[in-house]
Structure formats: structure tokens, C-alpha cells
Amino acid sequence: MHSLVHPNVWVCLRLPSDSLKIIQVVPNTIVSLGKYGSFPANLIIERPYNLTYELLDRKPGHKDSELRIVPAAELHADTIAEEEAAKNPNGTEGEDKITIGGDGVEFQLVGENGEVIMRSNRETIDDSARQTLTMEEIEELKREGTGAGKDLIAKLMASHLGLDQKTAFSLAKYKLLKTKKYLRRFTILPVDVPMLTTWMMEEKDASKILELREEMLALIGSWSNVHFSEMPIDTGTGDGRWLVVDETGGLLAAALAERMGILYPSPSDLSPQNSEEESYRHAEPPLATSNTITLIHNNTQPNLSLLKYFSYDPTATSTSPTHPLSTHLHPLSWLQLLHPENDTVYSTPIEPVSPETLQSYKSGKRGTYYRKLRRHNRIKTIVDSTLAGGFSGLVIASHMDPVSILRHTIPLLRGGAQIAIYSPTIEPLVTLSDIYSTSRRTAFIQSPPLSFLSLQTPEERSQWQGDDDFPLNPTLLLNTSVQSARIREWQVLPGRTHPVMTAKGGAEGYLFTATRVLPAEGKVEARGKFARKKTEVKSANGNREPANKKMKVDGAVVEGDVDPMTAAALETVETQNAAFENAVKEDGSGVEVQMS
Amino acid sequence: MASKTSPFLFSGPVSSADKLSIVHLKRDLQIPTILKEHDEDDEGYTEGKVVNTRFGSFPHTTLIGLPWGSQVRASKVDTGSRGRRVKGQDKKRKREESVPEGPNKTPKLEDDEADASTPTTTKEESEVVAASSGFIHLLPPTPENWTSSLPHRTQVVYTPDYSYILHRIRARPGTQIIEAGAGSGSFTHASARAAFSGYPGSEGTNGSATKKRKLGKVWSFEFHEQRHEKLQKEIQDHGLEGIVQITHRDVCEGGFLVDGQSPGAESIFLDLPAPWLALPHLSRSRPPKSACGSNPASPTDDTTPFISPLNPTTPVHICTFSPCIEQVQRTISVLRKLGWVDIQMVELSQKRFEIRRERIGIANGTERGLQLTPASVDEALARLMEVEGTFKAFHENGEKVESNKKDKVNPNNREKIMESLVERKVYKEGRLVHRTEPEVKTHTSYLVFAILPIEWSEEDERKAREKWEVEMRVEDEVKVEDGGEVKMNKKARKKAAAEARKAAAAGVKAEGGDDPTEVKVEET
Known part of the structure; x- marks a missing residue:
């Protein structure tokens, strides 16, 4: 997918300091990397991604540098040399020889007299060079800038008075530190969702994306079961429609779109457009009915600013009509969802105009007419299809109270739909989980509120808006769970393997997951294990087999601890009792019981 | 082949025969089942294929064609007689097979098969009857x-x-x-x-998608x-x-x-x-x-x-x-x-959280799920006062306070629990807390990631360079473009400095100049 850097795409440059910089590669322009130098953009266009380049020394009279691809062997030379040295200790006893630098700089530390001998094929530095360089001298070296900073680093190390006191490891660390500061290299990386997430977290304002780390983003994608699901033959069932509430500037939508295969336009999609007049008349391709994201936003326009890195701009539909998102991303506001009649665009039909009158319009007016018509039709289609429900999943990353979102969105989900709600802090999810606690659900089943009972049809009941005791109908979600994940990065170097010393703090990030279910009509009795009274249950017909006998069911071993046939009569009262007792107890002691 | 889509990818609105579905019993207890119209393995149930769980038995016929996510009641299935007997025979047969008996092995197998199949061929798969308790939820499979x-x-x-x-x-x-x-x-x-x-x-069957x-x-x-x-x-x-x-x-x-x-x-x-x-x-x-x-x-x-x-x-x-x-x-x-x-x-470390209400207090006696310690200083004080009062009464008057134990009703019977749930709404009592679940997977494995870039030959580079010509900006050019006075001065200063440096570089051979050709000469 990301094979070559195409002109005008956004790419990410990783500098030696590990900072990331996102730039647009415009042909015939200059890319400036600040203190590291600058180079013409044409030098990286249609070159592969993931390569590391070195800015060569500027030729006399030139303002910008040429680039050189640094082969992987050179990048790893230091470490490989170190490894080899560790494998074949050929030094004499008491001598600690460490090679730090496949770029030819080799250190030989002699413990006895504390003298440092350095050998290099690039330059030799005599004893008089064992001086600390002054600020001016360093500045001058930087200006000279030979060997992409490698000379400078070598000199800095040579001039370090305390070098002989350093251990091998601190020496390596010192070199790394200087490398990060002075080496003139960069790596070119594609801007995709993982990269964008890292960039937002580390370089930009992490709170703008709700501090959504990569691992949490990946977890959201899995638990919401978002995947490519364009129907082979459009059966009208509309499989694979996801409902999304995204307040991360489009990052969540981008991550889901990436999983659905609708984020990256193929190069042919970005071919130049027809003339403007033509595009007015050109009917938009119909909105997709499967493999879609329906995005509910709180402002008049959705904030999807991060999608610009994927060549999609939702505010200017004419700029990207062939982008897959323009047919698969369906934005609508809460107003359009809950009170469409109050929304002007939705509720004002566009008067049809006869072709003759249309011809008489000036080009500008005709354009406006087409634009209005398209906008109205689009919103009408989106709102109507959203209200029809049947969504395969719901994904939320929002500042809003999840309870208020779920109240309006659960009825739109079909049975078996997956729900994934991300929150930077756990408190909103704790409150939400409590609404689905076992005891609250039991209470709801035992005596549903009158406002709920007065509703007759299952449809009406699924729309029930909740009350004080039951803010949401607790029987509509199954398997509610809250989890979190975090990665820990390690440094793996010969003899120096350990987790990295510092990491970003901030919000931990939590994920609430659940499955939408369809409760059976009427009362349903739970059946549970009732250890205390089980021994008293005597066989009704005398041939009861011992409980807890393992039965094999479809390859899986299942414990059959209640024999329905023989115990059925006795069970009803007793296990109900057990179930409720245990249901309450279950919270604390984890006793095995079915949750109703 | 294409007609058989995977339930993992296209679950469709309802469950269907011969496709995998997940029978959900409770959290972390789910049974994957391929739904079958008929019992091909012949397990001997009158209802056809049956899923037996600790929450009851579920004939497959009651699970096929249901909307996903449906709650399904258990059915009355006779697991006691037929179901188990056939299983028993199965085991026995396996044991016999394992005995190397050579000549009479084949006829014996045939016998067994005939025995096992006779009842099912004559048997009609009967209607199912709902049981009074027990249920599962039927879910579409996901990874x-x-x-x-x-x-x-x-x-x-x-x-x-x-x-x-x-x-x-x-x-x-x-x-x-x-x-x-x-x-x-x-x-x-x-x-x-x-x-x-x-x-x-x-590819391309979906009308609009013309491109492959x-x-x-x-x-x-x-x-x-x-x-x-x-x-x-x-x-x-x-x-x-x-x-x-x-x-x-x-x-x-x-x-x-x-x-x-x-x-x-x-x-x-x-x-x-x-x-x-x-x-x-x-x-x-x-x-x-x-x-x-x-x-x-x-x-x-x-x-x-x-x-x-x-x-x-x-x-x-x-x-x-x-x-x-x-x-x-x-x-x-x-x-x-x-x-x-x-x-x-x-x-990667993952944690799941347990979210519950922590109820603390001595007011309600021995109710379950209650931490029996005073919830506040006031409560502790009131209790101490009460005890002190009882002591005093005993020592001064020799009066024994009558135990009111008999008045106490076990708060853990069904009626009481229902009452506490429905009337007192205990699900709203106490403090809402969260903690990590009892067991945590602290280590699964280390994940090593790496990238192998495309191979890029000099030939490729040469072609790319031909297509995307590079024009280097020259210092002079810039001077003409934005030849502001300050800039000129700065330039002049820089140039002077560079010249001075060059002179110095000539002395210290090792340092090289800022002319790359010079460095190369030295290296060779």
C-alpha cells in the first residue's frame, strides 16, 4: 500500500532526536529540517518508504544538501560490531575493548593506567586534542558540518576529558546522546493510522485525541468487530454498518475506516477532476449501503480535521468525490438524528426545477441549485437509513456522558451488535457498568418500572428512555466489561536489555465493551448452582445420576451440574432462590451463577 | 463456494443452519456450536442435535433462524436415558476397537453401527417443550x-x-x-x-466496483x-x-x-x-x-x-x-x-476491571455483600454507646438485656433479597468502586516488530532522478531573489568566516575542509 512516496502526499520524517515531523511532499519545493539542514523534495518523490537518508555536506555555493540512502547494514553497524566483539573476546586480560561505531570510531579502554587510546580510520586525534571543546568550536564544527555530523560526534567524544572514567555502557549512552543531537539523518515513514496516533500523542496535543494510544485504538477496533464487509451481492440486509461517535478529530473514524478498507484512495481515485461545470451536474455516486461508518457529531459540521492526511476533506465534497470515504462515511448531527424535523437541510425539500428553467440559470445559480439538491438528498438518505437502525456495532470516543449516548443509540443496534466505548478516565465507565450490574438487572426483571410496563410492543420497549433507578434498560446489554491495555517498550542491545526508563504518563485509557441482546418476552427464570441445598434434592424417580458429571457437547467439555429431567420439579423454586441469592452474592465472591 | 460466506465476516441478521454460532452462558463461558438441522452424529436425543449446558439443554432446532443476540429458554430434554446410554456405548466401542483382535474386528464394527443406527432411522425428531428455567443468549461468532x-x-x-x-x-x-x-x-x-x-x-461483482x-x-x-x-x-x-x-x-x-x-x-x-x-x-x-x-x-x-x-x-x-x-x-x-x-x-499488559458497589455498615445485620464494620465514626460511636449502656444496666441493676435475636429474620432468604432489591434498591447503595480483576495475565510474550524496506537499486534511483529532476538552489540565486541589506551583510559575514576556517583547515589536516572532494582525496 505504502510502497513509494507519491507526489503531494503527507509523509512523516523521523529525525535522529526521535521527533516526528509531518510534511506534504510537494514537487519542486525545499524541505527544511531546521538545524539539520534542508533538501529538495524531488529527492524523495517516488522513492520507497522506511528508508533512512543522510544529508550530505552541501556543495560549495549550494543552499541545500543532496541525500544519501543509509543502508540498513550501516544503521546497525554499531550494534553488530559490539555483538561480534562480545562473541570473540580477543583482547588481553584486564583490557576492555569496546567498539562503539561501525562508522569506524573504535575505543579501547585500558583500565590500568586510565588512558584512552582511540583509533579511527577517519581521523586521528593526538593527545593535545584531549581538551573540552568550547561552545564556539562546536558551533564552528557544526557549520562545517562534514560527514553528516559523524566527525563532529567523534571529535566531541575525543575531547571529553572524563571519557576514560566512563564505563563502556555510559560511553555508549554518551555517544547516543550526541548522535541524537548532531547526526544529520532522517527516516521517511508513511502517514497511516498508527503513525498519526504516535505523532498526535508525542508531538501534538494528546488531549485532542482523548489520549487514545495505539494499543487502545487497536483494541477498540477488535472489540467493535469492525472489518471489511461490503456485501458480495447487495442483499439489502445492509451488513457491516457501524455507528460512531468520534471526538478525536477523525482519528477514530480513520482507524475504523482503515480496518474497513475505505481509508486509502487508490491512486486512480485521485486523478484530476472534470471541469467544474461538469461536476455540478454529475450525479454523486449513490451512498454505500454496506461497509459504512455513520458518524454522529455534536456540531453542525463534523470535526474530521485529521482525515486531511488521507486526502479527504469532508467540508469540500467536490474536492474528493472519488475518495471511498465520500460514499462510505455518513455524517449526521444529533439534531438530525433526534429531531430531523428541526433541521433545515433535512426538512426543506428542494423544489424541482424544470430542465428549461435550469438552462436559463446562470452558471453560478445552477451550481448552487445542484449543490443544494445534492446536500438535501444526501442528508435525507443518511438520516432515513440511520433511523431504520440495524447497525452492526457502536463505537464511541467522546467527552459526553456515555449513558446519554447509549440511550439514543442502543435502539438502533441489531441483536448481537458489539459496543465499544473508550474513555480516557475510568469514572464514566464505572458509572455505566453500574447501570448493568447484576443486582440492578435482577431488580429490573423482578419488578420493571411502570413506565416500562405500560409500553406494549417490543419496539416501544426497546425505545424506553429510562428512569431514575434504571437510567438504561439493563437487559439490553450482555457481557459488559471494562479493560485497559498498555505497552511497555524495551531496549534490546547486547548486554543492555531492559525496559525503557521513561514513558508518557497522562490518561490511562479504558474500554467498555458489551453486546446488544434481545431479551425474551415475558419472565425468564435463571438457573443456577445451589451448592448448599443441592445435597437435599432427592431424586424424584430414583435414577438420578450424580451431579457434576462431565458431558461432552460439540467437542467442548461442559459441566452438567443440574440434571434437568429429574430435578426439574424441585428445581424451579429452589434454584430461583439460589439464583437470586447468588446473584447478589456473585458480585463479591465470584460464585458461579447465571446472570439473568 | 462463494455462496457459503463465513459467519465471522457476514453474520447476517439471523442464525442459520450449518454455521457457527456462540452459545453464551455467562461471562467467560461460551460454547461455540455449529447449528445442525438434524443430528448427524446420532447422539440419541429425540429433539435432534442438542447443546447441553449447566443452564439447561437447547435443541439446535430452537436456535436456528433466530435473530442474533436472542435470549433463548432451555427446553425439556431427556438427557438421562438415551443421551447418556449412547455415549456409554461409544466409549465401550472405542475400547473394544483398541484391542487388536484382527479377524472378528470388522464384523463387530458393522454390528455396532447397525445397533446404533436402528433406533434413529425409525425415530422421529420430536417437538421441543420449553423448560421452566434456564436460558442462554445466542451470539454471532467474532474472533x-x-x-x-x-x-x-x-x-x-x-x-x-x-x-x-x-x-x-x-x-x-x-x-x-x-x-x-x-x-x-x-x-x-x-x-x-x-x-x-x-x-x-x-472481485467486481458488486455493481459499482468496476476496478479490481x-x-x-x-x-x-x-x-x-x-x-x-x-x-x-x-x-x-x-x-x-x-x-x-x-x-x-x-x-x-x-x-x-x-x-x-x-x-x-x-x-x-x-x-x-x-x-x-x-x-x-x-x-x-x-x-x-x-x-x-x-x-x-x-x-x-x-x-x-x-x-x-x-x-x-x-x-x-x-x-x-x-x-x-x-x-x-x-x-x-x-x-x-x-x-x-x-x-x-x-x-503488552492488559487488565480487566471488576466494578461493584462496596456497602459498609452495621445497621443491617448479617446481610450478604455487606462489610460489617462501622461506616463512619458516628456509627462506631453509636454502637459503643449502646454497648456501654447495656453494661451499665447489667452492673447497676443486674438486668440482663433480652436478646432480640428471635426478632431477627434471616436477611438472606429469597423474599428478603427481593425486598432489598425492589423496595430498598440496594443496587444504588454503597460506594461505587473498581479494582483489577482477581487474576491478571502479567506476561504473555514479548513482541518484536521490524520493517524491511523495499530494495532500491542504483538503477531505480537513477530512473527516479530522471523523472523528478533536482535543481539545487545556489547561494547567489537566493541573493538575487531576496537581496535585503541585512541578509547581504550576514552572507558576507558567513563567507568571511568560511574562508577563515578554510585557512585554518589547511593547517589541521585531519579535520578536512567543507569541500567534500578534499575529504575524498584524503581518504584515498
Whole structure:
């Protein structure tokens, strides 16, 4: 997918300091990397991604540098040399020889007299060079800038008075530190969702994306079961429609779109457009009915600013009509969802105009007419299809109270739909989980509120808006769970393997997951294990087999601890009792019981 | 073939026969079941095929055609007599088979089969009757609930791990994924979902899609024969044929080509005991001997042409999954020698949380789920006062306070609990707290990630340079463009400084000048 850097795409440059910089590669322009130098953009266009380049020394009279691809062997030379040295200790006893630098700089530390001998094929530095360089001298070296900073680093190390006191490891660390500061290299990386997430977290304002780390983003994608699901033959069932509430500037939508295969336009999609007049008349391709994201936003326009890195701009539909998102991303506001009649665009039909009158319009007016018509039709289609429900999943990353979102969105989900709600802090999810606690659900089943009972049809009941005791109908979600994940990065170097010393703090990030279910009509009795009274249950017909006998069911071993046939009569009262007792107890002691 | 879509990818609105569905009993207890109209295995139930659970029995006929997510009541099924007897016979027969009896083995088997099949051929599958209690929920399969319910064959790659791995190795619709060490198949299912972009033969059938879509595929390898067979059957049963191709092979020995063809992989996941032995096969061109170590099977043999299993036009992302740090070190060492870049190692920790209400207080006696300590100083004080009062009364008047134990009713019988739930609304009492669940997976494996960029030859570079001509900005040019006075001065100053430096450089030979040609001369 990301094979070559195409002109005008956004790419990410990783500098030696590990900072990331996102730039647009415009042909015939200059890319400036600040203190590291600058180079013409044409030098990286249609070159592969993931390569590391070195800015060569500027030729006399030139303002910008040429680039050189640094082969992987050179990048790893230091470490490989170190490894080899560790494998074949050929030094004499008491001598600690460490090679730090496949770029030819080799250190030989002699413990006895504390003298440092350095050998290099690039330059030799005599004893008089064992001086600390002054600020001016360093500045001058930087200006000279030979060997992409490698000379400078070598000199800095040579001039370090305390070098002989350093251990091998601190020496390596010192070199790394200087490398990060002075080496003139960069790596070119594609801007995709993982990269964008890292960039937002580390370089930009992490709170703008709700501090959504990569691992949490990946977890959201899995638990919401978002995947490519364009129907082979459009059966009208509309499989694979996801409902999304995204307040991360489009990052969540981008991550889901990436999983659905609708984020990256193929190069042919970005071919130049027809003339403007033509595009007015050109009917938009119909909105997709499967493999879609329906995005509910709180402002008049959705904030999807991060999608610009994927060549999609939702505010200017004419700029990207062939982008897959323009047919698969369906934005609508809460107003359009809950009170469409109050929304002007939705509720004002566009008067049809006869072709003759249309011809008489000036080009500008005709354009406006087409634009209005398209906008109205689009919103009408989106709102109507959203209200029809049947969504395969719901994904939320929002500042809003999840309870208020779920109240309006659960009825739109079909049975078996997956729900994934991300929150930077756990408190909103704790409150939400409590609404689905076992005891609250039991209470709801035992005596549903009158406002709920007065509703007759299952449809009406699924729309029930909740009350004080039951803010949401607790029987509509199954398997509610809250989890979190975090990665820990390690440094793996010969003899120096350990987790990295510092990491970003901030919000931990939590994920609430659940499955939408369809409760059976009427009362349903739970059946549970009732250890205390089980021994008293005597066989009704005398041939009861011992409980807890393992039965094999479809390859899986299942414990059959209640024999329905023989115990059925006795069970009803007793296990109900057990179930409720245990249901309450279950919270604390984890006793095995079915949750109703 | 194309008509049999996978329930993992297209669940449809209702459950249907011959497709996998998940019978959900309770949290972390789910039974995957392929729904059958009729009992082909002949387990002897009058209702046809039946799922037996601790919460009751569920004939498949009551589960087919239901909207997903439906709550289903248990049915009255006679598991006692017929069900068990047949099972017993099964076991007995197996035992007999294992005895090497030679001549009378064949007739005996026939006898048994006849015995077992007679009752079912005559038997009508009866109507089911709902039981008074017990229920399950019927859910569509997803890689997540499959992972938590699949039959374990090896250590399973769990959801947090595979989510992150697939995200990092850029597994997206249309990707060719190599998975080596399929194991229990949880990663196989998750990666199939990630790579899926249509069934073979479906390209362009969807009216609007005129352009050909690249179809993603999972190239799976498993060296254990039984596991391979089981996974092969699962893939068929789950309708994932054409999306997952599983090969029985030890990739460290045999490499990754399938029928001599390259899978053209873009994303690779290695869950092997020694991933470094498989790495030399995953090169763009024949790897150097030095990088392969002592592995005799590494592809350094010059007699056969080397075919790379990788896609030559995209960068390749890899992840290896190893529990031990020593494995990681060896893997990374080989990755470095083979030219992989951006090597990173991480571990992932996951926690699930228990959320409940903590009720503290002495007011309600011995009710369950209640921490029996005073909730506040006031409550403690009131209690102390009460005790003090009782003592006083006893010592002064010799009065024994009558125990009011008899008045106390067991607060844990059903009526009381229902009352506390419905009337007192105990579900709203207490403080809402969260804590990590009792058991935490503190270590699954270390994840090593790396990227292999596209090979870029000098010829490629020359072509690119021809197409995208580079015009270097020259200092003078700039001077003409924005020749402001200040700038000029600065330039002049810089130039002077450079000249001074040059003079100095001439003295110190080692430092070289800022003229690259000069450096080169010195080096040669």
C-alpha cells in the first residue's frame, strides 16, 4: 500500500532526536529540517518508504544538501560490531575493548593506567586534542558540518576529558546522546493510522485525541468487530454498518475506516477532476449501503480535521468525490438524528426545477441549485437509513456522558451488535457498568418500572428512555466489561536489555465493551448452582445420576451440574432462590451463577 | 463456494443452519456450536442435535433462524436415558476397537453401527417443550468470542495481543499475511478478519466496483500434524476457505513458498519457538551466509534459485511473539544482520476491571455483600454507646438485656433479597468502586516488530532522478531573489568566516575542509 512516496502526499520524517515531523511532499519545493539542514523534495518523490537518508555536506555555493540512502547494514553497524566483539573476546586480560561505531570510531579502554587510546580510520586525534571543546568550536564544527555530523560526534567524544572514567555502557549512552543531537539523518515513514496516533500523542496535543494510544485504538477496533464487509451481492440486509461517535478529530473514524478498507484512495481515485461545470451536474455516486461508518457529531459540521492526511476533506465534497470515504462515511448531527424535523437541510425539500428553467440559470445559480439538491438528498438518505437502525456495532470516543449516548443509540443496534466505548478516565465507565450490574438487572426483571410496563410492543420497549433507578434498560446489554491495555517498550542491545526508563504518563485509557441482546418476552427464570441445598434434592424417580458429571457437547467439555429431567420439579423454586441469592452474592465472591 | 460466506465476516441478521454460532452462558463461558438441522452424529436425543449446558439443554432446532443476540429458554430434554446410554456405548466401542483382535474386528464394527443406527432411522425428531428455567443468549461468532471459547491446543494469542500486533504489522483489507505457528487458531481468525477484502471470484461483482480489488489472504503454517488437521477443518466449517490457506510445514526447514509460489507477503507474524531460524527465508534476495548462523536449513544453497516469499513492491512488517527474553535477543540479532529496520520490542499488559458497589455498615445485620464494620465514626460511636449502656444496666441493676435475636429474620432468604432489591434498591447503595480483576495475565510474550524496506537499486534511483529532476538552489540565486541589506551583510559575514576556517583547515589536516572532494582525496 505504502510502497513509494507519491507526489503531494503527507509523509512523516523521523529525525535522529526521535521527533516526528509531518510534511506534504510537494514537487519542486525545499524541505527544511531546521538545524539539520534542508533538501529538495524531488529527492524523495517516488522513492520507497522506511528508508533512512543522510544529508550530505552541501556543495560549495549550494543552499541545500543532496541525500544519501543509509543502508540498513550501516544503521546497525554499531550494534553488530559490539555483538561480534562480545562473541570473540580477543583482547588481553584486564583490557576492555569496546567498539562503539561501525562508522569506524573504535575505543579501547585500558583500565590500568586510565588512558584512552582511540583509533579511527577517519581521523586521528593526538593527545593535545584531549581538551573540552568550547561552545564556539562546536558551533564552528557544526557549520562545517562534514560527514553528516559523524566527525563532529567523534571529535566531541575525543575531547571529553572524563571519557576514560566512563564505563563502556555510559560511553555508549554518551555517544547516543550526541548522535541524537548532531547526526544529520532522517527516516521517511508513511502517514497511516498508527503513525498519526504516535505523532498526535508525542508531538501534538494528546488531549485532542482523548489520549487514545495505539494499543487502545487497536483494541477498540477488535472489540467493535469492525472489518471489511461490503456485501458480495447487495442483499439489502445492509451488513457491516457501524455507528460512531468520534471526538478525536477523525482519528477514530480513520482507524475504523482503515480496518474497513475505505481509508486509502487508490491512486486512480485521485486523478484530476472534470471541469467544474461538469461536476455540478454529475450525479454523486449513490451512498454505500454496506461497509459504512455513520458518524454522529455534536456540531453542525463534523470535526474530521485529521482525515486531511488521507486526502479527504469532508467540508469540500467536490474536492474528493472519488475518495471511498465520500460514499462510505455518513455524517449526521444529533439534531438530525433526534429531531430531523428541526433541521433545515433535512426538512426543506428542494423544489424541482424544470430542465428549461435550469438552462436559463446562470452558471453560478445552477451550481448552487445542484449543490443544494445534492446536500438535501444526501442528508435525507443518511438520516432515513440511520433511523431504520440495524447497525452492526457502536463505537464511541467522546467527552459526553456515555449513558446519554447509549440511550439514543442502543435502539438502533441489531441483536448481537458489539459496543465499544473508550474513555480516557475510568469514572464514566464505572458509572455505566453500574447501570448493568447484576443486582440492578435482577431488580429490573423482578419488578420493571411502570413506565416500562405500560409500553406494549417490543419496539416501544426497546425505545424506553429510562428512569431514575434504571437510567438504561439493563437487559439490553450482555457481557459488559471494562479493560485497559498498555505497552511497555524495551531496549534490546547486547548486554543492555531492559525496559525503557521513561514513558508518557497522562490518561490511562479504558474500554467498555458489551453486546446488544434481545431479551425474551415475558419472565425468564435463571438457573443456577445451589451448592448448599443441592445435597437435599432427592431424586424424584430414583435414577438420578450424580451431579457434576462431565458431558461432552460439540467437542467442548461442559459441566452438567443440574440434571434437568429429574430435578426439574424441585428445581424451579429452589434454584430461583439460589439464583437470586447468588446473584447478589456473585458480585463479591465470584460464585458461579447465571446472570439473568 | 462463494455462496457459503463465513459467519465471522457476514453474520447476517439471523442464525442459520450449518454455521457457527456462540452459545453464551455467562461471562467467560461460551460454547461455540455449529447449528445442525438434524443430528448427524446420532447422539440419541429425540429433539435432534442438542447443546447441553449447566443452564439447561437447547435443541439446535430452537436456535436456528433466530435473530442474533436472542435470549433463548432451555427446553425439556431427556438427557438421562438415551443421551447418556449412547455415549456409554461409544466409549465401550472405542475400547473394544483398541484391542487388536484382527479377524472378528470388522464384523463387530458393522454390528455396532447397525445397533446404533436402528433406533434413529425409525425415530422421529420430536417437538421441543420449553423448560421452566434456564436460558442462554445466542451470539454471532467474532474472533473475540471465538478466542475466549475455542478448544485450546496451544497457548492462545489473546485479544489485546493480536489486536495490537495486527495494528502494528499493518494488516488491512487486501493484505497478504504470513502466519507461522497457527496453534489454536485465534490469530488465524483475527487476521482473516483483518485481511479479508472479498471472496475469490467476487472481485467486481458488486455493481459499482468496476476496478479490481486486491484480495487479502492469510498464509498460515503449522508444523504439528494434528493441529494442522484440526485447523483445516475449522477453516472449512467456518467458511474461511479461500481467505486462509493452511500448509502443514516446519517453516524453519521448508520456508514459506506455497506450491513453489511466493505468497507475496506484506505482513508477517511468527509464533515459533525459534523465529530466528525462519527469518533467513523471509528475505528479498538470497541472504548472506553470515546472517543465517548455523542453521543447516537456511536458504544459502546456491544450486536452487531463491524465490522471495515477500511482496517486492511494499515494505514488509514483521512481528515475532516469544515468551523469553533470550529468544528476543537472538531474533533481534538476526533481524539486524538481515537488514530489517525500526526494530522495536514491547510487551503488552492488559487488565480487566471488576466494578461493584462496596456497602459498609452495621445497621443491617448479617446481610450478604455487606462489610460489617462501622461506616463512619458516628456509627462506631453509636454502637459503643449502646454497648456501654447495656453494661451499665447489667452492673447497676443486674438486668440482663433480652436478646432480640428471635426478632431477627434471616436477611438472606429469597423474599428478603427481593425486598432489598425492589423496595430498598440496594443496587444504588454503597460506594461505587473498581479494582483489577482477581487474576491478571502479567506476561504473555514479548513482541518484536521490524520493517524491511523495499530494495532500491542504483538503477531505480537513477530512473527516479530522471523523472523528478533536482535543481539545487545556489547561494547567489537566493541573493538575487531576496537581496535585503541585512541578509547581504550576514552572507558576507558567513563567507568571511568560511574562508577563515578554510585557512585554518589547511593547517589541521585531519579535520578536512567543507569541500567534500578534499575529504575524498584524503581518504584515498
